[in-house]
Amino acid sequence: MLITNVDIIRADGTAQKDMSVAVKGGRFAYIGKDIPPGEWGEVIDGGGNILIPGLVNSHTHVPMTLMRGYGDDMPLESWLFDRIFPFEDKLSAEDVYWGSLLGIAEMLSSGTTSFSDMYFHCGSIAKAALESGIKCNISRGVSCFDDTKRFVDLPAYAEMAELTGEFHKQGDGRILIDAAPHSEYTTRPDILADVADFAAANSLRVQVHLSETSKEHLECVGRHGKTPAQVMKDSGLFELPVTAAHCVWLTDSDIELLAENGVTVAHCPQSNLKLASGVARVSQMKNAGVKVAIGTDSAASNNNLDIFEEIRAASLLAKGVSLDPCALPAHEVFYMATKAGAAAQGREDCGDIAEGYRADFVMMNSKRISMTPDHNPLSNIVYAASGADVEMTVVDGRVLYRGGEFLTIDVERVLYQVKRCVQLLLAK
Numbered sequence: 571m572l573i574t575n576v577d578i579i580r581a582d583g584t585a586q587k588d589m590s591v592a593v594k595g596g597r598f599a600y601i602g603k604d605i606p607p608g609e610w611g612e613v614i615d616g617g618g619n620i621l622i623p624g625l626v627n628s629h630t631h632v633p634m635t636l637m638r639g640y641g642d643d644m645p646l647e648s649w650l651f652d653r654i655f656p657f658e659d660k661l662s663a664e665d666v667y668w669g670s671l672l673g674i675a676e677m678l679s680s681g682t683t684s685f686s687d688m689y690f691h692c693g694s695i696a697k698a699a700l701e702s703g704i705k706c707n708i709s710r711g712v713s714c715f716d717d718t719k720r721f722v723d724l725p726a727y728a729e730m731a732e733l734t735g736e737f738h739k740q741g742d743g744r745i746l747i748d749a750a751p752h753s754e755y756t757t758r759p760d761i762l763a764d765v766a767d768f769a770a771a772n773s774l775r776v777q778v779h780l781s782e783t784s785k786e787h788l789e790c791v792g793r794h795g796k797t798p799a800q801v802m803k804d805s806g807l808f809e810l811p812v813t814a815a816h817c818v819w820l821t822d823s824d825i826e827l828l829a830e831n832g833v834t835v836a837h838c839p840q841s842n843l844k845l846a847s848g849v850a851r852v853s854q855m856k857n858a859g860v861k862v863a864i865g866t867d868s869a870a871s872n873n874n875l876d877i878f879e880e881i882r883a884a885s886l887l888a889k890g891v892s893l894d895p896c897a898l899p900a901h902e903v904f905y906m907a908t909k910a911g912a913a914a915q916g917r918e919d920c921g922d923i924a925e926g927y928r929a930d931f932v933m934m935n936s937k938r939i940s941m942t943p944d945h946n947p948l949s950n951i952v953y954a955a956s957g958a959d960v961e962m963t964v965v966d967g968r969v970l971y972r973g974g975e976f977l978t979i980d981v982e983r984v985l986y987q988v989k990r991c992v993q994l995l996l997a998k
């Protein structure tokens with residue numbers, strides 16, 4: 571594929587005008603001012619549109635699109651126990667499959683090329699992801715509320731082991747399996763340690779929820795005399811590459827701990843706002859050397875999967891809480907949603923537009939109202955654009971979404987099946 575006449579924004583925010591981009595074998599083969607010689611298959615006139623690296627959603631629970639709008643404006647406990655958990659108890663593998671495809675379609679159409687997920691019936695998520703062509707790091711969340719049960723006794727262990735055997739590195743590496751203790755408050759230190767051992771033995775990365783709410787954080791201190799981050803460190807979890815979602819209530823020494831151990835924080839600003847969990851101290855984390863990526867969390871607590879909204883919210887919140895309009899500038903938050911997210915997934919050759927990198931990219935329509943005028947294309951992307959301005963989404967050099975059309979997903983069928991599944995679930 572050869573795309574001519576495009577502006578490029580790299581992961582570090584630098585922009586280049588009037589460029590040509592060639593893709594071969596799923597990777598960027600040429601990026602420059604000239605039109606490279608050779609046979610390039612499809613040639614696309616970019617018409618002055620903007621290419622950005624594919625966006626990475628570093629924390630979500632994609633099947634929860636089924637619960638979009640099912641419980642809002644409620645206290646966290648009753649939201650969870652009266653709405654979300656009873657609904658989830660009824661979910662079948664088929665429900666999870668259709669919910670995953672709905673969420674994947676939403677992400678592709680709003681510029682996300684890779685996501686990190688934690689849920690159950692994960693084989694259905696993997697199947698949906700493989701069919702759609704998107705990238706994802708899938709993890710089976712491990713919880714345990716029965717003190718007599720060990721990690722290996724849990725259904726989550728069996729599913730995690732099966733998932734790893736069947737799907738890890740499938741789809742030319744587009745599917746990766748991660749290990750995931752759900753959180754400190756839904757497990758025990760010995761389970762955290764056992765999941766860490768499982769991850770180490772299978773060379774997996776780790777996803778976890780960390781200090782999302784004040785209650786969770788303080789109850790852990792009451793239980794163990796340590797913060798959740800300290801409990802995880804002492805369980806050996808931080809010896810692995812970890813992505814920790816939320817991190818709203820980290821202490822100063824927790825922030826140091828995460829920096830020392832190379833943990834990536836998946837910052838989910840809109841979910842934290844909607845559930846009134848608080849605001850993560852991203853500027854402090856960044857100054858302390860903590861790696862930060864961006865996520866939406868689920869559509870039940872967001873309620874969409876548009877990463878453009880999170881990019882903007884992350885930057886605005888950092889400015890608002892610090893009373894510093896220079897906090898988290900456009901290029902930094904853009905890097906978090908691209909290269910930092912890909913690196914957190916263990917995809918070092920993804921997340922940027924550079925020769926040799928995997929060709930995951932998004933073409934933004936520069937003729938849209940929100941993209942006009944073009945004083946500063948990065949500013950338009952970070953502060954003005956939304957997922958609706960995405961013209962084309964490409965993963966490993968394969969066009970998956972273009973001009974409102976999905977090339978790998980029968981979206982009419984997905985919409986029909988999701989409505990059918992939800993109707994049946996509500997009737998159960």
Ligand SMILES: [Zn+2]
Nearest residue numbers: 779815867868
């Ligand atoms: Zn979550």
